[in-house]
Amino acid sequence: MAQRRELIKGNADSLLLYLIGQQPMYGYQIIRELEKRSQGYFQFREGTLYPALHRLEKSGLILGKWQTLPSGRQRRYYYITEKGQRLLVIKMSQWQDFLTAMNLIIRPTKA
Amino acid sequence: MTTALSHYLNIIRDNLRLDPQSEREVISELETHIEDELEKLEEAGLSEEEASSTCARLLGSAKLVARQVYEAHSQGSWRQALMASTPHLLFGLIFALNWWQGISWLLVMLVLILATVVYGWWRGKPTWLFSWLGYSLIPVVVAGLLLLYLPKGWSWLAIILYLPLASWLVYTITVQTIKRDWLYSSLMLLPVPIVVGWFIAVGLEGRFPEFSMERLHEFASWVGLSFLALGVSVAIFIRLRQRWLKIAILTIFGILTLSLVAGYAWSQIGLQTFLVLILLTLSIFIIPALLERRIKYGRSLAEKQVR
Numbered sequence: 110m111a112q113r114r115e116l117i118k119g120n121a122d123s124l125l126l127y128l129i130g131q132q133p134m135y136g137y138q139i140i141r142e143l144e145k146r147s148q149g150y151f152q153f154r155e156g157t158l159y160p161a162l163h164r165l166e167k168s169g170l171i172l173g174k175w176q177t178l179p180s181g182r183q184r185r186y187y188y189i190t191e192k193g194q195r196l197l198v199i200k201m202s203q204w205q206d207f208l209t210a211m212n213l214i215i216r217p218t219k220a
Numbered sequence: 221m222t223t224a225l226s227h228y229l230n231i232i233r234d235n236l237r238l239d240p241q242s243e244r245e246v247i248s249e250l251e252t253h254i255e256d257e258l259e260k261l262e263e264a265g266l267s268e269e270e271a272s273s274t275c276a277r278l279l280g281s282a283k284l285v286a287r288q289v290y291e292a293h294s295q296g297s298w299r300q301a302l303m304a305s306t307p308h309l310l311f312g313l314i315f316a317l318n319w320w321q322g323i324s325w326l327l328v329m330l331v332l333i334l335a336t337v338v339y340g341w342w343r344g345k346p347t348w349l350f351s352w353l354g355y356s357l358i359p360v361v362v363a364g365l366l367l368l369y370l371p372k373g374w375s376w377l378a379i380i381l382y383l384p385l386a387s388w389l390v391y392t393i394t395v396q397t398i399k400r401d402w403l404y405s406s407l408m409l410l411p412v413p414i415v416v417g418w419f420i421a422v423g424l425e426g427r428f429p430e431f432s433m434e435r436l437h438e439f440a441s442w443v444g445l446s447f448l449a450l451g452v453s454v455a456i457f458i459r460l461r462q463r464w465l466k467i468a469i470l471t472i473f474g475i476l477t478l479s480l481v482a483g484y485a486w487s488q489i490g491l492q493t494f495l496v497l498i499l500l501t502l503s504i505f506i507i508p509a510l511l512e513r514r515i516k517y518g519r520s521l522a523e524k525q526v527r
Contacts, residue, residue, distance in 0.1 A: 135252075136249060136252075136253050137252070137253050137256040137257065154278075154279075154280045155253070155257070155278045155279045155280065156278075156279040156280035156281070156282075156284065156285035156288075157280065157284075157285070157288060159246070159249060159250065159253075159285070159288075159289060160285065160288030160289045160291065160292045161292075163246075163289055163292035163293060164291075164292040167292055167293065167295070175245075182252065182255075183248065183252065184252055185245070185248075185249045185252070
């Protein structure tokens with residue numbers, strides 16, 4: 110469990126950028142979406158999500174905007190910025206390289 | 221929202237130490253998160269109390285969340301670092317270039333400082349304001365030190381008029397600053413021990429002002445250097461994220477700069493005064509921190525009484 114948490118921590122920025130890059134999302138939605146898509150593997154400690162989002166926003170990678178829903182409830186949606194998109198492309202390519210290399214080692218194709 | 225969750229949010233609010241606008245946004249965001257979470261948990265069949273405790277557990281330690289949000293916001297830009305260190309650098313330059321002798325330069329500085337302080341206060345007290353705010357107190361400190369040279373029999377003027385007025389002014393500004401973050405009041409008061417140190421170094425002989433001016437001329441480049449050192453420390457302070465590192469950098473630079481003052485004017489300052497100045501430096505960290513605790517304790521007591 111601790112190892113999994115470390116893995117998530119190390120890749121939190123990429124995961125958040127990827128999800129927000131697909132569509133603008135608010136904090137609670139991000140947590141549920143991560144949990145759903147990973148079939149429960151990625152379980153964020155909820156309180157730590159917001160510092161991560163604010164750090165990304167401070168770095169200019171995402172942008173938070175308050176929106177009022179028809180119900181009157183206000184939510185802060187996060188949008189990816191151009192800088193965020195550029196970083197996401199780099200991070201995705203790094204992940205692909207890493208996965209390919211890992212697969213070459215743990216699942217070598219028979220010659 | 222239950223009392224437990226309101227208390228949870230209050231702990232976060234007390235430990236955020238952000239500007240009012242950011243603080244409101246963080247708390248509102250967490251509130252909407254909690255509302256969503258409670259709704260989902262209650263739909264799953266949990267009672268209100270069970271849902272509240274589960275929600276607080278899922279969010280994790282309130283102090284940890286507050287600290288992490290603080291660290292996400294606490295690093296200022298290079299522009300803010302430059303802005304915060306500017307008053308120190310300007311004072312350093314005034315002494316290094318020997319402009320301190322021209323009253324016009326000092327007046328220009330004073331007007332610039334007061335105008336910047338009014339502007340910063342009006343713009344919601346950004347981080348860079350607090351080092352300027354400290355310099356706006358220098359006329360108060362210098363007026364007090366000058367009163368030491370009043371002719372005998374005039375000390376009543378200092379006791380009746382100056383001391384209560386100056387104490388009230390410094391206390392009011394310090395408390396207002398502490399309400400935002402006690403560390404900013406330490407940032408604000410940082411030059412005080414250095415100014416007092418140099419004042420003692422140039423003026424203890426009692427032959428003010430001729431003798432002191434002559435000595436100040438001799439010390440000017442070192443006075444300039446000490447203010448430049450403060451400027452560097454403030455720039456580093458603004459750029460750091462972690463709170464303990466911010467405290468450490470101000471304390472270390474404060475004591476090192478004071479050692480520079482004492483080292484150059486050891487014959488005037490001596491060990492006893494140096495130790496008093498070190499204590500004064502440490503007190504500008506300890507007293508605001510204690511005052512903040514007292515203010516928060518008073519606030520939480522008032523909240524409990526309201527409940």
